[in-house]
Amino acid sequence: MISIHKNYYKYLFRKLIPITVIASIIFIIANFIHIISVDLSEITTSTYIPYIPYDRRDSAIATITIVSCIYALFFPIYIFSYCFSKKKVDIYYSLPINKGSLALTSFLGGLTSIAISFTISYLLGFFVILAKDHTGVNLALYLPYYFIALILLLLTYMIGSSFALLGNNKTDVAIELILINLLPLLISYTLHNYVSDISRKFDNHISLDVLTPFVGIYSIIQSFGEFISYSYKPTFPLIEFQDCMFENAGNIYSYYTPYLASLILFIILALVLIPAFYYSTKKAKSENAALIQTSYYGVRTFYSILFYTMLTFVTNAVSNKDMMVFLYIAIIYISFIVLDMFRRRKISWTKRLTFEMIASLLYTIFLITFNFTYVTV
């Protein structure tokens, strides 16, 4: 049975105090850098705008949220570091606590640390807003925004934790977390040309980049930031939302649709990862700790997706007008081999690289032919 181990939670809480303090300081510094840069730009441009757009005024809060979310995505690599070392596995898994409870207690310990760091910096950020000119914002809405931001942090932390628990080593997990943010954007931009006719119909906002967790987070933060600053006309965003969802459901050009899509997709991604989190705590083999990931789940597949996306992107961008396309493909291929060898931490030719070489060659020929047909048509 998975339960919280109270003594370990208390121990973890005390152990994480220095990290919590350091994280709070980093969030506060990030916030102050942003505020100072906004103020300086106003002074240097000598323009005083009575109504400062939300993305400048309220980004004080948004900066904290975004920095905290980045932290929440990668912090699980530290929290679940006991999964990445054989020495740590020996200690942690031999303790009188089952793997599920250990993961859950560690998860909650890390979440508490993030929540405290965020709360401290959010409060300070709020006081800064109070001290500055805060006309045009509804201060009362900073409370619900705080809880919304906490949910975002939880979801991001959940994504990071799932990848950390399913991974074998820190490097692979860090690469996976970077790639889950990078790949949807790359795929989205790469496929844009192929689906340009469709995307024009559906508005450019509707694209695969909403699958990227941080685009999702940023969209949500942006929309709620607007909600706060528009709140002197509190019904405005609600009407927009209502129009979009009910009265004018066909009108997907609505300003808020991409934000909603992001929010929904982001929540789905986090929810899908809850069973993965649960499964990994129960079934993950501790003997795989610190080993290079060999399963097709995770970084190995991500590399291949990245490789073929880049091939598509280059073939699409350069088209078949000249032979330069082959040069770019060669560069991508060499980069892929270097990345793959970096992942395996050794230099050797594998069957997989041979397969990738043949497959990528066939794929490129297909793309060039398709591009030619597509352009001609």
Add this chain to the structure above:
Amino acid sequence: MICIEKVTKSFPSKVVFSNVSITIKDKSIFGLVGINGAGKSTFLRCLTNVYNFDEGKVLIDNYDSSEAEVKNNIFFLNDDPFFLRTDTPLTLANFYKAFYPNFDEHYYRNMLTSLKIEEKGKVVNFSKGMRRQMFLAIAFSTNCKYVFLDEAFDGLDPLTRIIIKKKILEKVEENNLTVIITSHSLKDLEEIADSFAILDKTHLIDYGNINDKLEDFYKFQIAFDHDFNLSSFSDLHPHSYKQEGKVAQLIIQGKYEEIYQKLKEKNPILLESSNITFEEFFIIEIERNNYDIDSQELL
């Protein structure tokens, strides 16, 4: 009591051990031995649920070993335990206190003092022997009934080995502990362990009481005033035979009186007997299991 029933463990590339069954009595010191890569450490990891067995089961005091209540009574110390660069003996104790409610801090501090280990010193600056002693102090302070020590004596100087052996024996005597030790230092094991198991080529090739097993074998030194060789003793089926000039050393299994009488009948000019060591017994058992020591030496 620990009952290990038909356990099997494999990694993707190889079978580590297969169909192993052992019973370990309470209040005993059990030596688990084998050549490098025989699966001793993996076996201990499986016993403590770090790894899962593929097949079979382990009952500790009649309960499944994976139950948290059972694990409250088990402490596993691997050959190179993890600690943070910032850890001191006191911070490490705080970590273990979180999991072992019966952790005896008073005993721990006393033991650190007796071992001359600084409570607030950085563990990273300690020698290997000091670290081993400190972790042993932690193991004993948890008041666990079962302590599993992986490579307990390896890489330690003779003095530290004596201290560690003394502490283990004291604790077993005082607290009725059951200790499982893996080690390549068979001489040290022989001094403190009462029972043993030998793992080799995925199988348990022998296990039981050390003294009973050693009493079954005799080492004879024999000399003649004429030429002789191994075939001169073929009727005794020696397990080990070494000859230098006109003096030979044989290890023979059987009843002492019978063997002695047969050797005496060959009219030697010298005939002396002694008990074999655990190390010699181990080599015999490994050779019996078709392990070609000579070819390994050539490698």
